[in-house]
Amino acid sequence: MGRRGVLGVWLRRGLLAGAVALLVVLGLSHLVRVRYEDRIVPLSQAPEAPVALVFGAGLAPGGVPSAVLAQRLDTAVALWKAGRVKAVLVSGDNSDRFHDETRAMRRYLLERGLPEAAVLGDDSGLSTYDSCVRAFTVFQVRQALLVTQRFHLPRALFIANSVGMDAWGVAADEGRPSTRRYAVREMFSRVLALAMVVSGKAPAYPARRTETSGRPGP
Template sequence: MRRWVLALLATGLAAVLGVWAVSLYVEKRYEDRILPRTQAPRKPVALVYGAGLAPGGVPSPVLAQRLDAAIALYQEGQVDALLLSGDNSDPFHDETRAMARYVLDRGVPESDVEEDDAGLSTYDSSVRAHTVFGVREAVLVTQRFHLTRALYIANSVGIDAWGVAADEGRPRTRRYALRETLSRVLALGMVMAEAQPRYPSGRTLASPR
């Protein structure tokens, strides 16, 4: 009996160490591509990942922080356009439209704003940016805890991607540590499997499914 318990413990420990090692690899792989906003390389587009809406259908505080950083990149001439990628699969959750209203109200011209309302996940948003919207070079805009995973996916699927942390200069949070650890493992698996996004074609969910 004791032998089985020890074997089970050893297996569990090996699994935990394996998950940790894979997560660390994904976290560190493109970490050197995270730069302060003022040092970000000039790229054609900033890819902004959705992060939910607050009551009233406006961007959540986390999403607003991402949008503010992207607007600053645009206003400073470091990107020419914004690609706003969010999840509009729920008819009562028009995330990308709320994102677009936010940046338009702050002076970004409509001609320089593109919406992807089928960005159901970080992976889907990154793959669709490349295959549907033709993005080859981009600055990714999201919080620091999420940025290493986004950079790993985007660079792995064909985008020359650099990252700007929307929460630059603020204390790091461990709130999402466990979720990100597991999400990084999943990201590596999806990249290796060359998984397809849920909606691999069509620029909006209004397109035929």
């Protein structure tokens, strides 16, 4: 077999391996996506829970919540005002002193009428995985409503329920057109989340608590 024939064989093998790998990724991503899909409910049907867990989503210029994050926070406010939750745990990243998500999220909620005692903050929520694990292990959250956009909820619910939490999801963008903007990223992120859950990966900060931290109660 000539050099061109050998290259052709390796090319076909590479394409086959790539196709198999893609099918595996798609299959695992689908598993994560549908595992707790029945736990995504509209705000009006959300069960009562001690706490709503709101995930960070970046800040806009001026240190205020981004449009995506504001949607999540507005939904948490609505849940609290409807009596669905007693407290809101905001989980974000303040690793950069010019980008303190948790402080901005707390301020947003307080300005909209939530009492300070009902607003808990975790500034070590560096990822969805870390936020869920720390909510369970550090803040002792055993039952929660997860608040984020619809595309993000399957992954968040999979992590939270897999680590022991009884979690339901409320889509912050309920009633709005769905977007495919994050489809590819979520496909791979779901597979990564599955790997983290299976391996029992510890969060970056497994125990640290801050002055904005609290315990939402039983």
